[in-house]
Amino acid sequence: MAAKKRLVRSRTNRLVGGVLGGIADYFDWNANILRLIYVLVSLAIPTHGILGLLVYVIVMTFMPLDDSQPSTPSFRDLFRGGGAQEPQQPGRKVIHDVTEQDVKDQHKDGD
Numbered sequence: 310m311a312a313k314k315r316l317v318r319s320r321t322n323r324l325v326g327g328v329l330g331g332i333a334d335y336f337d338w339n340a341n342i343l344r345l346i347y348v349l350v351s352l353a354i355p356t357h358g359i360l361g362l363l364v365y366v367i368v369m370t371f372m373p374l375d376d377s378q379p380s381t382p383s384f385r386d387l388f389r390g391g392g393a394q395e396p397q398q399p400g401r402k403v404i405h406d407v408t409e410q411d412v413k414d415q416h417k418d419g420d
Contacts, residue, residue, distance in 0.1 A: 317375040326369040 314335055322330030322340050329347055333340035351361025 315375075316372065318369065318372050320375050326365070327374070328365060328369050328372055331372065331375065 316335045317331050318327035319330035319334055319340075320327060322334060324330075324344070329344050330340045332338075333343045347361070347365075351358045354360050
């Protein structure tokens, strides 16, 4: 018996909140075509996309996030430094293969 599909926001097929990716996964549609249709319809509304943005935010608020897949880095994580990576522990750094050099004998201009 096949697993029952749920309408959830996608963790892997997302650009902003995963709403359109989740809808495309649920109906087995192409997510990029659905995104294009959504933008065109939102811009065709006389309020110039404000209503389309409001609908997206409302659906994103009430549509649950897919919890069956592990979290993968998203677009936001590019600016946070990786998201899924463990934070580095502060401590001593070990430097290998270093030679010591006396800096008193060198001139400022490199002569």
